[in-house]
Amino acid sequence: MNDLRKLLFCFLAGLIFSCEDVIEVDTPSSPPRLTIDALVRIDSSQPTTTISVKAGVTSSFFVEVEPTDLNQIFLINPDYVPTSPLDERSIPLTEVAPGVYEGTKNTTFFTEGELQLVIEHEGQRYLALTRYAPSARIDSIEQGDNSLFSENDKEIKISFSDDGAIDNFYLFDFGRGDYLVTEDEFYQGQSFNFSYFIEDGAGRKVDIALLGVDEPFYNYMNQLIVQAGGDQGPFQTPAATVRGNIINVTDIDNIDSFDNVENSDNFALGYFAVCETFESTIILEE
Secondary structure, three states: HHHHHHHHHHHHHEEEEEEOOOOOOOOOOEEEEEEEEEEEEEOOOOOEEEEEEEEEEEEEOOOEEEOOOOEEEEEEOOOOOOOOOOOOOEOOEEEEOOOOEEEEEEEEHHHHOOEEEEEEEEEEEEEEEEEOOOOEEEEEEEEEEEEEEEEEHEEEEEEEEEOOOOOOOOEEEEOOOOEEEEHHOOOOOOOEOOOOOEEEOOOOOOEEEEEEEEEHHHHHHHHHHHHHHOOOOOOOOOOOOOOOOOOEEEEEOOOOOOOOOOOOOOOEEEEEEEEEEEEEEOOOOO
């Protein structure tokens, strides 16, 4: 999106300084909508986990998402077994910076049972449900000699071993908003090797994370990646809004049925996912 805005700014600047006529451009608009970034990364080797959730509001095509204050936000795990009399099946999140909410709990709270994220914002109540998704360790990362489109491209060769006991879905995070999704349909229970290319990556430190995800989140991220890499022009409305799993339940008495919801377009953007994560780092050479 940042690249899109840069392209649009340059285009408009060229118009302004090359002619005297004022040109008005109709751009996509939408009502303000709550956005939630609730991707929880779990290091299963740690006894406790601190989670961070970002809340914001988006209001138009050109405006960045602005942080917003929530009335309250907390997690519930009905299946969690408390470890002491003071331990509870819920955890409130506290605002530590504008629009950033954090909380710390035993790691087992996040890895066992169904997790419920509850949010209240400006008289509206939102709910998202998820379960912990296991991942796989990264076996190796090394730099290759091949290039993709330009000689400045740097090849990263990655290998990891899939768990053949279950169907797995994965999300790779290469930093700076570079994501890749993959599923084990064709390499279940095997070692999988592939190359990823970084543009102008010489000297760059790349932190690579491998996250386990469930199938709905895999599909969600796949849609986001496709839309971000599409051939839409800067003045075109995106083909569709990618809806996550954060549901507005203000007027719902049964979350399995939406027939009694009068305003079905009232939902939050974003996703709530709890993912086992393994990380590695490589510094790309010239």
